[in-house]
Structure formats: C-alpha cells, structure tokens
Amino acid sequence: MSDGLVGPVEVVGVGLLGTSVALACRRAGLDVLLTDVSADHVRTASALGAGRPRVEGDRPQLVVVAVPPDHLGAAIAQALRDSDAVVTDVGSVKTGPLAAVAGEPGVRRYVGGHPMAGSERSGPLAATADLFEGRPWAVAPHPDADPDGVALVEQLAELCAAVVVRLSPEDHDRAVARTSHVPHLLASLAAGRLADAPADYLKLSGQGVRDVTRVAGGSPELYGQIVAANSAAVVELLAEVRVGLDAMISALTDADRARLWELLERGVDGTRAIPGKHGGPVRPTASVFVSVPDEPGVLARLFAAAGESDVNIEDVHIDHDLGREVGLVELLVDETRAEHLLASLESRGWVTHR
Structure with a gap:
C-alpha cells in the first residue's frame, strides 16, 4: 500500500453516499466497481459515470460499504471475506459494526469511517462528486487496525475533498450522540407536540419553531436504525437531558427565576461552543x-x-x-x-x- 490509493475502489451500496463517493473517485481517475442488491441502482449509478459493475476477477484495493445501518455489520464482514482489500464504511455509528466483525480473521483491514454529509434526497440520482467538499469525515480506526489501511481511508476522505477528523470508535459514537442523534430526537419530540395542535395555534408558527423542528422531517425508518445502533451513548445523554428537563420544570413550578436563568444561560454557552464559520471561533x-x-x-x-x-x-x-x-x-x-x-x-x- 506504499503507493497510496490507486484503485480499484469498490462501493457496496450505491445510494446517495455510495454513489457520491464513487463519483469523487472517478473524478480522480480511479477505477470504481459498483455493487448493490438493486440492479437498477447499479445501472443508474453506472449511467451517471460513477463506475462499472464488479465482475469476477476484479481485485479492489479498497472497499467502501454504504448500506443502511441495520445491514452494515454483515456487509462489512462479507467484504472482508470476499477480498484482501482494506474495508471502510460510511455509517453513522462505529462501535456496533466493529463489534459485529470483531471475530473476522481480516478485522485488521477494517477502518471505520463516517462522512458528515447528506441530503434530504436519497438514491443514486441525488449523488454528486462535491457532496463531501469541506465537510468533516470521521476516521475511526480500532486499536488493531493496520496503519496502512488507516492511511488509505484518510486518503479516500481527502480525495473526496473532506476534512479528516481522527477519533476512536467510542469517542465517535459519543460525539455524534451529542451533536446529531440526541438533537434529532429532541426535535422529533418538539415537533410531535405540533401534530395534534389546533389549526389556530399553528398560525402562530414562526422561524423559531421551524429551526427547532427542521431535522424532525427526516426518514423515521432510517433515523430509527441510526439511533438504535448508538443506543448506549444516546440513552446516557438522554438521561442527562432528563435531569435538565426536571430542573427546568422545578424552576418554573417554584418560580425560581435565578435557576431558570442559569439553565437558559447554559444553553447560550452551548451555542457559543459550536465552531464558527470555517471552523474558527464564533464571531458576534x-x-x-x-x-x-x-x-x-x-x-x-x-x-x-x-x-x-x-x-x-x-x-x-x-x-x-x-x-x-x-x-x-x-x-x-x-x-x-x-x-x-x-x-x-x-x-x-x-x-x-x-
């Protein structure tokens, strides 16, 4: 692997993320092999210029698994068995898939990955080679991962114009629980309070409620798979949120303005902690x-x-x-x-x- 990423690259699962990875690799001149349970998806992605169907005799250097969360562990294990390639994935959770392949003889060739990019659309027709440009791409190797394999996956992220963020699988899952999974669940709970609201109430909806509930409009099936796969980290954080919610209820019930102010100020601190434009400090x-x-x-x-x-x-x-x-x-x-x-x-x- 001293020559770096030269291909072929196999993409298993040619939906939005998989096809976008394939298009970026083709843009860089790499041979790309396409595999999917849907022959229509393979034909569509091939017609878009994302690569060609894998055939007998192909030997990929790198396999990128981009299947739904419930099938991720099995697909990674199969990829490790089917070739001697380095195997990575684009899944939203890293400890679950790692546990699923821990007993595989080729587990050293597995390096978890997670590009923080997406779209409200799905399928290969929604894909673009620019999807990952400037976006964080978490690379989460386990302790026994082959260093050359880690370097290869980081090269893939850089080829896709993403910004590599190195984390352990455990830290990755705690991070996405805090920055993505729990906020999505809280948005869903807030949006759920609107579902049966009288029409006259909803006439008062403004930008604030749209900001808070926007992500709740995502696919329940897909997001249910994602948060279920990260249940340990999500439940731990939800318990912390429950403590804060109880404290807020008590402050309101007891008319404790000082305590209410403290809780609201903590929220302000949180918004200030989010990195500003281009990852720099937040500017007023x-x-x-x-x-x-x-x-x-x-x-x-x-x-x-x-x-x-x-x-x-x-x-x-x-x-x-x-x-x-x-x-x-x-x-x-x-x-x-x-x-x-x-x-x-x-x-x-x-x-x-x-």
Missing part, C-alpha cells in the same frame, strides 16, 4: 431584517445589494407572511457592520428593521 453577529415580495429574483437582488454595501452575509433565514405573498429575510452580519447595512439597504429602497 447582528440581525438585519428585510421585507421582500415573494417573487423570482428578489433574493438575488437583495444579496447583490448587500454585496454593493461591502457587507458579507454570514447566514440567512427566511420567514413567510401568513396572509400576504411577502417574506421576511433575516440577514446575519458582523455586528459592527449591521448599522451600515441597514442604512445602505434603506437608501436603495429596501424595507428594513433591526
């Missing part, structure tokens, strides 16, 4: 709100006006008027530039406020 921002008509091209004109004002937009949110075809665009900018942007947009005829 301010919001500028702009009323815009709901019509083609209006956002392009607004962003162009902000650019002409020499102000960089750090983030953007859009809320919609219930009774009119009007939207309220929230532009988050460096707090030292907010007043300048307000004045500049108003001078160009935009309706703004802070």
Whole structure:
C-alpha cells in the first residue's frame, strides 16, 4: 500500500453516499466497481459515470460499504471475506459494526469511517462528486487496525475533498450522540407536540419553531436504525437531558427565576461552543431584517445589494407572511457592520428593521 490509493475502489451500496463517493473517485481517475442488491441502482449509478459493475476477477484495493445501518455489520464482514482489500464504511455509528466483525480473521483491514454529509434526497440520482467538499469525515480506526489501511481511508476522505477528523470508535459514537442523534430526537419530540395542535395555534408558527423542528422531517425508518445502533451513548445523554428537563420544570413550578436563568444561560454557552464559520471561533453577529415580495429574483437582488454595501452575509433565514405573498429575510452580519447595512439597504429602497 506504499503507493497510496490507486484503485480499484469498490462501493457496496450505491445510494446517495455510495454513489457520491464513487463519483469523487472517478473524478480522480480511479477505477470504481459498483455493487448493490438493486440492479437498477447499479445501472443508474453506472449511467451517471460513477463506475462499472464488479465482475469476477476484479481485485479492489479498497472497499467502501454504504448500506443502511441495520445491514452494515454483515456487509462489512462479507467484504472482508470476499477480498484482501482494506474495508471502510460510511455509517453513522462505529462501535456496533466493529463489534459485529470483531471475530473476522481480516478485522485488521477494517477502518471505520463516517462522512458528515447528506441530503434530504436519497438514491443514486441525488449523488454528486462535491457532496463531501469541506465537510468533516470521521476516521475511526480500532486499536488493531493496520496503519496502512488507516492511511488509505484518510486518503479516500481527502480525495473526496473532506476534512479528516481522527477519533476512536467510542469517542465517535459519543460525539455524534451529542451533536446529531440526541438533537434529532429532541426535535422529533418538539415537533410531535405540533401534530395534534389546533389549526389556530399553528398560525402562530414562526422561524423559531421551524429551526427547532427542521431535522424532525427526516426518514423515521432510517433515523430509527441510526439511533438504535448508538443506543448506549444516546440513552446516557438522554438521561442527562432528563435531569435538565426536571430542573427546568422545578424552576418554573417554584418560580425560581435565578435557576431558570442559569439553565437558559447554559444553553447560550452551548451555542457559543459550536465552531464558527470555517471552523474558527464564533464571531458576534447582528440581525438585519428585510421585507421582500415573494417573487423570482428578489433574493438575488437583495444579496447583490448587500454585496454593493461591502457587507458579507454570514447566514440567512427566511420567514413567510401568513396572509400576504411577502417574506421576511433575516440577514446575519458582523455586528459592527449591521448599522451600515441597514442604512445602505434603506437608501436603495429596501424595507428594513433591526
């Protein structure tokens, strides 16, 4: 393996992630072999230029397993038996698949991986070679993993233009429980309180409730598999959340404003702990709100006006008027530039406020 990643690369499971990996490898000039229980998926991915079906006699250097979570352990084990290749995966949980293959003779060739990228769409037609660009890609080798195999998997991540983050399988699962799995479950619980709400209540829905519940719209079947596979880390963290929820209930019941403030302040601390743009420190921002008509091209004109004002937009949110075809665009900018942007947009005829 001293020559690095030269291929062929076999992708087992050509859905969104698998086909995206295949497209990135083809872009780099590697031979890519495609395997899937669905012949239609293989034909579609092949037609997209993602590779070719694997045939007898092919000897992959690296196998990337990209199947649903419930089938991950079995598919990794089969890949280890079928060749002498290094085997990695793109699954959301790392300790479960490792436990499933721990007794395999070739387990040293297995190196867990998890690209932190995705889409609301699924299947090979949703795939793109750019899906992983600039995104974290966790590489989670077990203690007995072959160092050359670890290097090969990291080369795959870099070839896909991702940013490698090295973690142990256990630390990976604790990390995704905290940053992804539990937040998704809490969003689902919050969204569930809306399902049977009276229509008049829902008319008060704003950007806040959309922000909190957005991820709850994902596939229950897929996400159920993911969190079930990481149940130990998820349950441990949910127990901590339950303690916090009980404390908040008590603070409200007892009218303990000081305790309530402490709990809310802890939430503020958490938002500040999330890395800022490009992984750097969080920079203070301010919001500028702009009323815009709901019509083609209006956002392009607004962003162009902000650019002409020499102000960089750090983030953007859009809320919609219930009774009119009007939207309220929230532009988050460096707090030292907010007043300048307000004045500049108003001078160009935009309706703004802070």
